[in-house]
Amino acid sequence: MSDTQTLYAAFAAKIDAVLSALEKEAVLPPHTPRDNVSVEPPRDPAHGDLATNAAMVLAKQARTNPRALAEKIVEHLASDPMIESAEIAGPGFINLRLAASNWLAELGAIARLDTRYGRSAMGKGKRVNIEYVSANPTGPMHMGHCRGAVVGDALASLLEYAGHQVTREYYVNDAGAQVQTLARSAHLRYREALGEDIGEIPEGLYPGDYLIPVGKVLAQQHGDRFVGAPESEWLELFRTTAVAAMMDMIRADLALLGIEHDVFASEAELQRAGKPEAAEKWLREHDLVFDGVLEAPKGKTLEDWEQVELPLFRSTRFGDDQDRPIRKSDGSWTYFGADLAYHMQKAESADELIDIWGADHAGTVKRIKAAVAALSEGQGKPIPFDVKLVQMVQLLRGGEPVKMSKRSGNFITIADMVEEVGKDVVRFTMLTRKPEAQMDFDFAKVVEASKDNPVFYVQYAHARIHSTMRKAKAENLAPSDADLGLLGEEELALVKHAAQFPREVEQAARAREPHRIAFYLYDLAAAFHAFWNLGNDDPEKRIILTHNAELTGARLFLASQIGQVIRNGLSLLGVEAVEEL
Structure with missing residues (x-):
C-alpha cells in the first residue's frame, strides 16, 4: 500500500488483481469491464469489514451464476494473509474480514501521514472553478448569503484536498439597476454628510447605516460639487466609489468566516470587454439565438401587453417552458445574457465549473446550463457545469424568530452572527444538513453543550483527547506504538471508524457534498465517546491505566490518531479543533 492509498483502495486493488487472474484462467473473458465492481464496507458491520459485488455484476460475462463465480474469487482470496476470512452471502456477495494487522497498520499510517492523512490524488490536478456568494455589492453580508458561502468554501477545500486545482471566484454584479440605486443612496448620504437633513430614507433606496461612511468619504473628496448637480454628472462616479466600499465590506465580512476568494470578476468589465456580444454572435451563427416576440404574461391580453422583438435564446430546446431574452x-443585457457570457469567460481557464446558488434561482438552472453546454461544445471544449442549490436558513433564538439588525436596516448580518457565536460554530452548523434541505439556526442551541449539538459533540471529542494526553503526561505516560497488539476488538472498532476518513473524503469529493465530512466527524466523535464511556463501567477499559504502561501507551496512541483524524476533518471544513472547552 502506498503512503496515500487508502486501506479500502488497497483491497479494491486486490479484488482487481483476482479478476485479472481469472481472465488469465479463462474464467472471465479478456478485458471484462469492471466499472460496476464495488468494494466497500457492508451496511451491517456484523457481516464483516468489506463486501464486494464482483461476482454479482460479472457472472453474466463469465457465463455462470454469481455464486459459482464468487467461489472462484474466494479461492484466490483465501491464500491472502491480510484476509482473515472470505464468505459468500446471499446470491453471490462476498464478505471479507480483515486481519487485525491491517487496522494496526492503518493506525501507523495516520501517525506517519499526520496532516496528510485523508488527502487524495483523485482529482489528478483537474482545474475546477467554484463560484460562490456573488452577492450584489449593495450592503453587508447577511444570513441569506452565509450558508452558500460556507458550502462553497468547504467544497473548494474538499476538492483541493482530493487533488483538484481550485479557483474560488466571486462574480461582482456591478452593472445594472441595483448598483445605480446604490449610487443614488450614497448620494443621499453624501448630502447628509454635508449637513443636509435628509429625513426618512425614500422608498426604493437602501436605508442601512452602512452607507453613512461612504457618504462622508464622498463629501471629503468632492465637497459640495455634486449636491445640486444633475445625476448624469455623478452617477457613475458614485457607483464606482460605493461598489468599491461595499466590496471592501463584503471581503471583511467573509474574512470573519475565514473565507477568501482568488478572483473577483466584474460584470461591468465583462460587458466593456464585449464578452456578451461575442457569445451572442456565436449563438446566432448556430441558430441558438433568434429575434422574436415573447408570449404575453399570464393574465395579460394583446391590448395591455406591448409586443417587442428581442433576441431570444432557444432554451425550449433544452426543456425550458419558453425561450429567454438575452437583451432588454x-x-x-438581461441578467441571463450577461451570465452566460460570464460562464464562458470562466470556462476559458477551467476544466469544470461549479456554481453555488440560492434555492430561489432554481428556475434559471436549466437554461444557463443549456447555454453553457452549447457555447463550450461549440468552442471545442465541452465543460462539465454543475449548480448546487442552497436553501435559506431561518434564524431563531430559543425557538422564536430573531429580530432584525440595526446595522443593516432590515436583516441579520454575518458579522452579527460571528460576533455572537463564533466562526467555527457558524461554519460547522451550516454543514450539518444537506444544502438542499431547509435549516433552522437557533442561536441558543448552536452553543449548547450537549450531544444534540454536533459542533460541541465533535469539538468535545477532540478536547477530551487532549485532556487525556495532559493527564497521561502528568503520570509520566505517553503514546507508544510499541505494543499495539495489546489492543482488543473494542479499540479496533474505533480504528475502523478512523480508517473510513480517506474513503469519505473521496466519496464526498465525487458527490461534491462537503456536508458528508461533517456527518462523518459526528459519527467518529460518537464512536470515541462510546469507547471512552466503557471506562465508566469497567475501570480496566479506561485509556490511562497507571499499573499497565504498555496498554496505556497503545491506547494513548490510538486516541492520539483519532484526534489527528478529527483535526484533519475539521481543518477541511475550515473549523479549528479546540484543545479545551
Whole structure:
C-alpha cells in the first residue's frame, strides 16, 4: 500500500488483481469491464469489514451464476494473509474480514501521514472553478448569503484536498439597476454628510447605516460639487466609489468566516470587454439565438401587453417552458445574457465549473446550463457545469424568530452572527444538513453543550483527547506504538471508524457534498465517546491505566490518531479543533 492509498483502495486493488487472474484462467473473458465492481464496507458491520459485488455484476460475462463465480474469487482470496476470512452471502456477495494487522497498520499510517492523512490524488490536478456568494455589492453580508458561502468554501477545500486545482471566484454584479440605486443612496448620504437633513430614507433606496461612511468619504473628496448637480454628472462616479466600499465590506465580512476568494470578476468589465456580444454572435451563427416576440404574461391580453422583438435564446430546446431574452428592449443585457457570457469567460481557464446558488434561482438552472453546454461544445471544449442549490436558513433564538439588525436596516448580518457565536460554530452548523434541505439556526442551541449539538459533540471529542494526553503526561505516560497488539476488538472498532476518513473524503469529493465530512466527524466523535464511556463501567477499559504502561501507551496512541483524524476533518471544513472547552 502506498503512503496515500487508502486501506479500502488497497483491497479494491486486490479484488482487481483476482479478476485479472481469472481472465488469465479463462474464467472471465479478456478485458471484462469492471466499472460496476464495488468494494466497500457492508451496511451491517456484523457481516464483516468489506463486501464486494464482483461476482454479482460479472457472472453474466463469465457465463455462470454469481455464486459459482464468487467461489472462484474466494479461492484466490483465501491464500491472502491480510484476509482473515472470505464468505459468500446471499446470491453471490462476498464478505471479507480483515486481519487485525491491517487496522494496526492503518493506525501507523495516520501517525506517519499526520496532516496528510485523508488527502487524495483523485482529482489528478483537474482545474475546477467554484463560484460562490456573488452577492450584489449593495450592503453587508447577511444570513441569506452565509450558508452558500460556507458550502462553497468547504467544497473548494474538499476538492483541493482530493487533488483538484481550485479557483474560488466571486462574480461582482456591478452593472445594472441595483448598483445605480446604490449610487443614488450614497448620494443621499453624501448630502447628509454635508449637513443636509435628509429625513426618512425614500422608498426604493437602501436605508442601512452602512452607507453613512461612504457618504462622508464622498463629501471629503468632492465637497459640495455634486449636491445640486444633475445625476448624469455623478452617477457613475458614485457607483464606482460605493461598489468599491461595499466590496471592501463584503471581503471583511467573509474574512470573519475565514473565507477568501482568488478572483473577483466584474460584470461591468465583462460587458466593456464585449464578452456578451461575442457569445451572442456565436449563438446566432448556430441558430441558438433568434429575434422574436415573447408570449404575453399570464393574465395579460394583446391590448395591455406591448409586443417587442428581442433576441431570444432557444432554451425550449433544452426543456425550458419558453425561450429567454438575452437583451432588454433598451438594448442592455438581461441578467441571463450577461451570465452566460460570464460562464464562458470562466470556462476559458477551467476544466469544470461549479456554481453555488440560492434555492430561489432554481428556475434559471436549466437554461444557463443549456447555454453553457452549447457555447463550450461549440468552442471545442465541452465543460462539465454543475449548480448546487442552497436553501435559506431561518434564524431563531430559543425557538422564536430573531429580530432584525440595526446595522443593516432590515436583516441579520454575518458579522452579527460571528460576533455572537463564533466562526467555527457558524461554519460547522451550516454543514450539518444537506444544502438542499431547509435549516433552522437557533442561536441558543448552536452553543449548547450537549450531544444534540454536533459542533460541541465533535469539538468535545477532540478536547477530551487532549485532556487525556495532559493527564497521561502528568503520570509520566505517553503514546507508544510499541505494543499495539495489546489492543482488543473494542479499540479496533474505533480504528475502523478512523480508517473510513480517506474513503469519505473521496466519496464526498465525487458527490461534491462537503456536508458528508461533517456527518462523518459526528459519527467518529460518537464512536470515541462510546469507547471512552466503557471506562465508566469497567475501570480496566479506561485509556490511562497507571499499573499497565504498555496498554496505556497503545491506547494513548490510538486516541492520539483519532484526534489527528478529527483535526484533519475539521481543518477541511475550515473549523479549528479546540484543545479545551
